[in-house]
Amino acid sequence: MLHFSRWKTFFIWGFALLGVLCAAPNLIPEKDLASYPQFVQNLRLNLGLDLRGGSHLLLKMDKDLLIEKQIKVLRGNVRTVLRGKRDGATRSGAIRYRDLSAKKDRVEFKPSDPADLEKAYQAVRTLIQPLPSTSFGTTPGNNIDVEKTADGRIVVRPTEPAITSKISTSVDSAIEVVRRRVDALGTTEPSIQRQGEARILLQVPGFDDPEKLKAVVKQAAVLSFHLVVRPATAEEAADGLTEPGTTIFPSKDQYSTHYILEDEPLITGADLANARQEISPQTSRPVVSFRLNSRGAVRFGDVTAANVGRPFAIVLDGEVISAPTIQEAITGGSGQISGNFTVSTADDLAILLRSGSLEAPLTILEERTVDASLGADSIAAGKLAAIIGLVGVVAFILLAYGTFGIYANIALLINIAMIIGALSLLQATLTLPGIAGIVLTMGMAVDANVLIFERIREELRAGKTAISAIESGYSRALSTILDANITTFLAAIILFWLGSGPVSGFAVTLSIGIFTSVFTAFVLTRWLVSWWLRSKSSKSVEMPI
Amino acid sequence: MFKGVDFVPHGTKIPFISMRNIAFILSGIAMIASIALFSTKGLNYGIDFIGGTSIEVRHKAGPANIADVRSKVSALNFGDVQIQQFNDPRDVLVRIELQSGGEEANQKALDKIKGVLGDAYEFRNTEVIGPTVSGELTQAGIIAVITAIIVVLIYIWLRFEWQFSLGAVVALVHDIVLTIGIFSLLQLEFTLSIIAALLTIVGYSLNDTVVVYDRVRENLRKYKKMPLADLLDVSINETLSRTILTSVTTLIALVSLFVFGGEVIRGFVFAMIWGVLVGTYSSIFIASPVLLLVGVKRDWSGLGGAKYKEPGTAK
Numbered sequence: 001m002l003h004f005s006r007w008k009t010f011f012i013w014g015f016a017l018l019g020v021l022c023a024a025p026n027l028i029p030e031k032d033l034a035s036y037p038q039f040v041q042n043l044r045l046n047l048g049l050d051l052r053g054g055s056h057l058l059l060k061m062d063k064d065l066l067i068e069k070q071i072k073v074l075r076g077n078v079r080t081v082l083r084g085k086r087d088g089a090t091r092s093g094a095i096r097y098r099d100l101s102a103k104k105d106r107v108e109f110k111p112s113d114p115a116d117l118e119k120a121y122q123a124v125r126t127l128i129q130p131l132p133s134t135s136f137g138t139t140p141g142n143n144i145d146v147e148k149t150a151d152g153r154i155v156v157r158p159t160e161p162a163i164t165s166k167i168s169t170s171v172d173s174a175i176e177v178v179r180r181r182v183d184a185l186g187t188t189e190p191s192i193q194r195q196g197e198a199r200i201l202l203q204v205p206g207f208d209d210p211e212k213l214k215a216v217v218k219q220a221a222v223l224s225f226h227l228v229v230r231p232a233t234a235e236e237a238a239d240g241l242t243e244p245g246t247t248i249f250p251s252k253d254q255y256s257t258h259y260i261l262e263d264e265p266l267i268t269g270a271d272l273a274n275a276r277q278e279i280s281p282q283t284s285r286p287v288v289s290f291r292l293n294s295r296g297a298v299r300f301g302d303v304t305a306a307n308v309g310r311p312f313a314i315v316l317d318g319e320v321i322s323a324p325t326i327q328e329a330i331t332g333g334s335g336q337i338s339g340n341f342t343v344s345t346a347d348d349l350a351i352l353l354r355s356g357s358l359e360a361p362l363t364i365l366e367e368r369t370v371d372a373s374l375g376a377d378s379i380a381a382g383k384l385a386a387i388i389g390l391v392g393v394v395a396f397i398l399l400a401y402g403t404f405g406i407y408a409n410i411a412l413l414i415n416i417a418m419i420i421g422a423l424s425l426l427q428a429t430l431t432l433p434g435i436a437g438i439v440l441t442m443g444m445a446v447d448a449n450v451l452i453f454e455r456i457r458e459e460l461r462a463g464k465t466a467i468s469a470i471e472s473g474y475s476r477a478l479s480t481i482l483d484a485n486i487t488t489f490l491a492a493i494i495l496f497w498l499g500s501g502p503v504s505g506f507a508v509t510l511s512i513g514i515f516t517s518v519f520t521a522f523v524l525t526r527w528l529v530s531w532w533l534r535s536k537s538s539k540s541v542e543m544p545i
Numbered sequence: 546m547f548k549g550v551d552f553v554p555h556g557t558k559i560p561f562i563s564m565r566n567i568a569f570i571l572s573g574i575a576m577i578a579s580i581a582l583f584s585t586k587g588l589n590y591g592i593d594f595i596g597g598t599s600i601e602v603r604h605k606a607g608p609a610n611i612a613d614v615r616s617k618v619s620a621l622n623f624g625d626v627q628i629q630q631f632n633d634p635r636d637v638l639v640r641i642e643l644q645s646g647g648e649e650a651n652q653k654a655l656d657k658i659k660g661v662l663g664d665a666y667e668f669r670n671t672e673v674i675g676p677t678v679s680g681e682l683t684q685a686g687i688i689a690v691i692t693a694i695i696v697v698l699i700y701i702w703l704r705f706e707w708q709f710s711l712g713a714v715v716a717l718v719h720d721i722v723l724t725i726g727i728f729s730l731l732q733l734e735f736t737l738s739i740i741a742a743l744l745t746i747v748g749y750s751l752n753d754t755v756v757v758y759d760r761v762r763e764n765l766r767k768y769k770k771m772p773l774a775d776l777l778d779v780s781i782n783e784t785l786s787r788t789i790l791t792s793v794t795t796l797i798a799l800v801s802l803f804v805f806g807g808e809v810i811r812g813f814v815f816a817m818i819w820g821v822l823v824g825t826y827s828s829i830f831i832a833s834p835v836l837l838l839v840g841v842k843r844d845w846s847g848l849g850g851a852k853y854k855e856p857g858t859a860k
Contacts, residue, residue, distance in 0.1 A: 050809070058678060060648075060677070210671065211656070211659070214652070363647075363648045363649065363675075364648060364652055364673070364675070365648055365674075365675045365677050365678045366673065366674050366675060366678045367652075367655075367671065367672065367673040367674075368671070368672045368673075369668070369670070369671040369672075370669070370670050370671075371667060371668060371669040371670065373667075373669065374601070374669040374670055374809075377807065378807055378809055381805060381806050381807030382806060382807070384805045384806075385801050385802045385804070385805040385806035385807075386801075388801040388804075388805055389797060389798040389799075389801035389802060390798075392797040392798070392801060393794050393797050393798055396793065396794055396797060397794065398549075399549065399550055400549050400550060400551075400552060400790060401549035402547045402548045402549035402550075403547060403548075403549075404549065405549055432807075432809055432810055433738055433741065433810060433813060435806075436802055436806065436810050436813065436814060439798045439799075439801065439802050439806075440745070440795070440798060440799065440802075440817065442794075442798050443791075443794045443795030443796070443797060443798030443799065444749070444752070444791070444794075444795055446791070446794050447752070447787075447791040447794075447795075450787050450790045450791050450794070451756065451787055451791075454784075454786050454787040454790070457551070457555070457786075458555075458783065461555065461556075476763075479759060480755070480756055480759040480760075483704055483755045483759060484751075484752040484755045484756055485752075486700065487697060487700060487701075487748060487751040487752060487755055488748035488749070488751065488752055489748075490693070490696050490697060490700060490748075491693050491697070491744050491745065491747045491748035491751070492744075492748065494689050494692050494693045494696065494744060495689070495741055495744045495745070497689070498685050498686065498688075498689035498740070498741075498744075503737060503738060503740075503741045506738075506741055506745075507741070510745070510748075
């Protein structure tokens with residue numbers, strides 16, 4: 001066990017050197033960093049949000065609302081089918097129906113003439129489409145199920161896979177929208193990950209205005225312009241009932257005012273080419289000015305030309321922001337949204353409109369925001385604790401094991417460098433509990449050496465020579481070291497799996513520390529001890545421990 | 546070249562096993578007390594588990610005025626509100642309970658607090674945990690601790706024998722129960738990172754137990770005729786110097802973290818210091834005596850104690 005071939009020596013020290021080299025870029029001062037090559041710059045510890053400051057938001061998309069919208073679209077499609085095909089001036093194949101309604105998970109209606117049941121059933125079945133096959137090559141089935149009930153109704157419901165796929169695509173597009181919105185705030189390296197079915201984990205380091213972040217991220221920002229039919233009466237506003245093809249919307253600022261608007265939008269957020277906040281020259285108040293894309297500009301020009309003198313409403317997320325009257329045809333494709341804005345809210349709205357809309361608003365399930373100054377305090381405290389802990393452990397080991405203690409301490413220092421190197425290489429995130437993990441590893445890393453050295457002492461007391469005591473000290477301690485470290489490693493894996501943010505950072509540090517400490521304490525010190533042994537001329541050396 | 550100081554006396558013959566009854570009684574009382582505390586006083590759960598809002602604010606100029614913060618926040622009527630001095634005289638910790646009315650209600654509460662305190666205080670650390678996530682975190686925490694125990698049980702059973710695995714798990718449960726007990730007694734905040742500390746304690750305590758067990762297994766092969774009680778004593782005494790040295794180095798590192806590492810991780814580090822002490826105790830006084838209670842197989846020749854039967858001969 002004490003013989004090392006040249007290759008083995010080369011490999012052991014090469015490996016240790018690699019670890020130390022990977023850790024080295026962390027010593028470069030921030031200001032000099034730019035003068036080093038990119039791969040050196042990348043080899044630095046990623047600090048967690050608790051150390052550098054920033055916001056961690058766990059967002060959830062409103063699934064029920066998505067399903068509700070999906071059902072409403074389905075109701076529209078059913079209605080279209082039942083109207084039949086336009087055939088010149090007349091319609092053919094129209095089926096008269098009543099009670100067409102959107103329930104929580106289905107659409108249902110009753111043909112007015114019970115004899116039409118089968119005909120209506122067949123007509124609605126034309127809406128059935130196979131879902132696109134998944135990447136695994138399985139066919140997930142159809143988009144909807146259609147059935148006839150005993151009491152003569154027809155029930156149409158989206159299938160389970162159709163709902164799942166709808167949620168999935170909505171969340172995917174929400175991630176893109178959130179990314180654009182957060183980028184628009186001018187933040188660096190936000191991390192946006194999907195978690196589970198309908199959740200998004202957003203981590204934005206170093207941004208000190210969580211309120212603005214939340215305001216920008218949460219809102220669905222669905223924008224549309226509609227012609228106003230007329231203001232709603234109090235009764236209409238209360239019961240929400242109005243003629244077909246129109247809907248009642250509340251006003252954002254004056255809660256008592258409601259408008260009856262045409263369902264068909266003039267333009268939507270998708271027609272926008274750009275939006276920005278500016279101060280209106282007329283009123284000196286903040287407004288959001290927008291420019292339409294060419295298709296939207298043509299369409300908006302046409303409808304405004306045909307409706308001069310009528311008011312139209314600008315609706316954002318189900319609320320009327322403002323309802324100006326069309327003074328003249330707006331053909332230039334640009335305009336302004338005025339409302340009760342401050343510079344900041346107008347700016348937020350402009351960001352939202354530029355970044356696109358979410359299909360449903362996001363709810364904040366969890367928020368953790370750390371101020372950068374607290375992070376800096378934590379780093380300072382962590383560093384101090386680590387240095388004092390290290391000095392204490394090193395002094396103690398030196399005292400306990402003398403010359404061999406020096407070897408154990410060399411191993412300990414290389415071990416810490418290797419942990420930092422591995423964390424830098426893996427681009428793992430260092431959190432405050434992670435620092436605690438490193439400090440704890442310092443204490444526990446020497447355990448392997450303690451086991452070995454105590455064993456060597458035991459063998460010496462049993463009367464063995466130095467060489468055979470060292471030999472059997474290392475070989476007999478090995479199984480104990482492995483058993484002890486594997487059990488700790490198992491606990492660390494479970495920690496990682498439990499892992500939320502800082503806790504999994506701790507688990508990663510602990511696991512890496514287990515591997516590096518076994519390498520440094522068992523392999524490196526063994527090389528050092530055998531090197532010491534070879535430097536002794538006599539075989540009956542006096543042991544320093 | 547210089548020689549190390551051999552701190553721990555060697556060749557000790559401390560009769561640990563004969564102290565087992567005292568140890569069992571002491572541990573038994575401590576465990577019952579822990580369970581009683583847990584079921585009466587309960588734990589001071591952090592918002593990770595019960596939801597709500599926790600804010601650490603720092604006064605922008607000079608020491609914080611706690612009474613002022615209290616009256617301002619209390620006026621907002623959030624139900625249970627805790628306001629306390631924290632770390633530095635400028636710092637105040639504000640905790641409010643989970644607001645009814647879903648996820649949004651908690652965000653609104655935070656906005657209101659920012660409204661009343663925002664001018665004079667900077668918000669250093671803000672955590673808002675809604676009802677959905679807190680429920681999930683509780684579940685995940687419980688699952689993690691139970692899974693850790695089961696995985697360890699299986700590993701030790703594979704590496705040793707079922708009696709060892711029973712002893713290790715008894716010691717583990719002992720450590721965890723006592724840690725929960727001290728958190729209940731001192732009403733320290735019990736957070737997700739305390740669960741992390743618990744799992745680390747599981748790892749550390751096992752580390753200790755496995756070292757002793759390894760020696761027991763070795764001595765079982767070496768001293769075939771020695772009574773089990775004596776054999777356990779020899780094994781514990783032989784590994785005693787290592788147990789003490791490793792505990793000391795780990796404690797040096799942990800105490801340094803406790804004193805200098807800052808308020809944020811103090812609870813976490815406290816749990817680990819406690820765990821190292823209790824874990825060291827339990828691997829000597831609990832894990833090994835359990836082996837004596839259940840008895841261990843003495844024949845480690847490979848086939849085990851089972852009688853080998855020719856296939857087909859059994860009637």
